Amino acid sequence: MGCFDENSEIMEHFFHPRNVGKIDNPDAIGHVGNPKCGDIMDLYLKIKDNIIIDAKFQTYGCAAAIASTSVLTELIKGKSIYEALKISNKKIREVLGEMPPHKYHCTVLAEQALKAAIEDYKNLASPEP
Amino acid sequence: MKKLYLDYAATTPTDPKVIKAMLPYFYKLPGNASSLHEAGQIAKKAMNQARKTIAQSIKSEPEEIVFTSGGSEADNLAIKGVFYSLDYPHQHIITSKIEHHAVLYPCQFLEKQGAEVTYLPVDKYGMVNVVKLQQAIKDETVLVSIMHANNEIGTIQPIKEIGQIIKAEKEKRKKNKNSLPIYFHTDAVQTFGHIPINVNDLNVDFLSASAHKLYGPKGVGMLYVKKGIKIESLIHGGEHEKGRRASTENISGIIGFAKAVELANQEMEKENKRLIILRDYLIKKVLDNIKGSYLNGHSEMRLPNNVNVSIEGIEGESMLIELDAFGIYCSTGSACSSATLEPSHVLMAMHLRPEVAHASLRFSLGRWTKKSDLDYVLKRLIMTVNRLREISPLKVK
Missing domain, CATH: 3.40.640.10 (Type I PLP-dependent aspartate aminotransferase-like (Major domain))
Known part of the structure; x- marks a missing residue:
């Protein structure tokens, strides 16, 4: 097997990504990256009482980018948006295991996708009564 | 395998x-x-x-x-x-x-x-x-x-x-x-x-x-x-x-x-004829069977063994990694394969759209390549493209 260990979490999440797809009527969308840099991540969240009850993603990018978003959705499901915001790219890397340094940006982009989605939620959410 | x-x-x-x-x-x-x-x-x-x-x-x-x-x-x-x-x-x-x-x-x-x-x-x-x-x-x-x-x-x-x-x-x-x-x-x-x-x-x-x-x-x-x-x-x-x-x-x-x-001189003429047939076979099969795929490079002024295609909506390295897992070794000009995060300077010089430049795969054939190998590659490639397009937010018209 090539540049990633066959049994690594990266390969596991690349070949069996969790939570792929879109959510109908999502409460938040995080869209980061662009075709120019070779990575695009779309994160969809369903949020109830500030709890992320569902998360789905679509990613255009390399194996590490796909794996990073997959891990992210697993990490944030069931968490409050405040807890979720504490999840950093480092945490994603901890789950994925060893990766070459030039792949770190994939995990950074996943973190940015989450931040963008929560920002989107805050903008959309109606002010407290 | x-x-x-x-x-x-x-x-x-x-x-x-x-x-x-x-x-x-x-x-x-x-x-x-x-x-x-x-x-x-x-x-x-x-x-x-x-x-x-x-x-x-x-x-x-x-x-x-x-x-x-x-x-x-x-x-x-x-x-x-x-x-x-x-x-x-x-x-x-x-x-x-x-x-x-x-x-x-x-x-x-x-x-x-x-x-x-x-x-x-x-x-x-x-x-x-x-x-x-x-x-x-x-x-x-x-x-x-x-x-x-x-x-x-x-x-x-x-x-x-x-x-x-x-x-x-x-x-x-x-x-x-x-x-x-x-x-x-x-x-x-x-x-x-x-x-x-x-x-x-x-x-x-x-x-x-x-x-x-x-x-x-x-x-x-x-x-x-x-x-x-x-x-x-x-x-x-x-x-x-x-x-x-x-x-x-x-x-x-x-x-x-x-x-x-x-050895090369002994076999060159015959081998080139054979490779050109194989090359054009694989190119045609990819372009015919995969929507949103393009040939990179010149169709005639081309090395007898070079197949370079871009498959829209998917990043090249992810295709390479999946094909690798199925025993198919090829290469890509995508950014993720390099430390610079820039797609290959060659594809950029050709002014390819970034999503096309990032989606390239090169198959280079040789002395031990057979037609049946290419049929296997095509079959696997189609499966890979379908799977990764499911994951991708970029939809191919």
Whole structure:
């Protein structure tokens, strides 16, 4: 097997990504990256009482980018948006295991996708009564 | 699991016949070609014969061949060797944006030493524009370096036409009493041993080649240096290679190189016909069966073994990793495969849309590629594309 260990979490999440797809009527969308840099991540969240009850993603990018978003959705499901915001790219890397340094940006982009989605939620959410 | 090596442009397996030819020179015949005793003279004689075989294959003379450690060294030797041989401060070099880094980086290095370099653009097929090249020539131009065929997209450049232009420029300078020479170098690493080369027809002064691209061993290559041209050596330490490259000659490597050339020449015509059929078969099958797929490079002026396609909506490295898991070895020009995060400089120079440049896959075929292999590749590739397109937010119309 090539540049990633066959049994690594990266390969596991690349070949069996969790939570792929879109959510109908999502409460938040995080869209980061662009075709120019070779990575695009779309994160969809369903949020109830500030709890992320569902998360789905679509990613255009390399194996590490796909794996990073997959891990992210697993990490944030069931968490409050405040807890979720504490999840950093480092945490994603901890789950994925060893990766070459030039792949770190994939995990950074996943973190940015989450931040963008929560920002989107805050903008959309109606002010407290 | 079946393993399918389709990265012959990166390197080729060493042909067992080549290995067999090399083996005696490791233990049984240990001589250093510089030694005066019998063992040394045996090595020298074998090396001379190898040099002759290689020289003849491009219609040149044995003393015009300088053995190197490979293609990169040959490119460096041509470019820096010319620069340091001329006592002229403002040398101008012309090259193209799609050269191998073994040409581009020495050029960039020489820019820091005071040289001026023109990097010619290419068209959407990766072809250098001959008119633009001609316009770029100045009185200070000392070297034009254009690759024979591009390693990524397989486009074969109009080397013969460029050779004519340089030849005319040489004659013009003679008339105008401009004593500054102008030389023409071609990096033929992808073509040597694959398509016929005649240095006299091409009018080249320098030509780089590497053994491991034609079923020879890694670690040996050569630079053809036209008779009468003086270049500065990059490695000092002896009179080897007529003072153009010091170092004890890599006898076994050189013997293997010559054997590889001999085999390539025997099989070239037949093998090329076979490869072109396979190449065009795979290209057609991909384009017919995968929506949003494109051929990169020129459809006709193309290396017989090169298939380079972009598949929209998916990033190249992810396809490569999945194919790898199914035993299919290919390569990509996508950014994720490099530390720079930029897609390949070749695809960018062709002005491909970024999502197309990031979505390239190169399959390079070779001596052991069969049609049934390509059917397997196609089947797996379609499955990979379908799976990754499910994950991708970019939808293909």
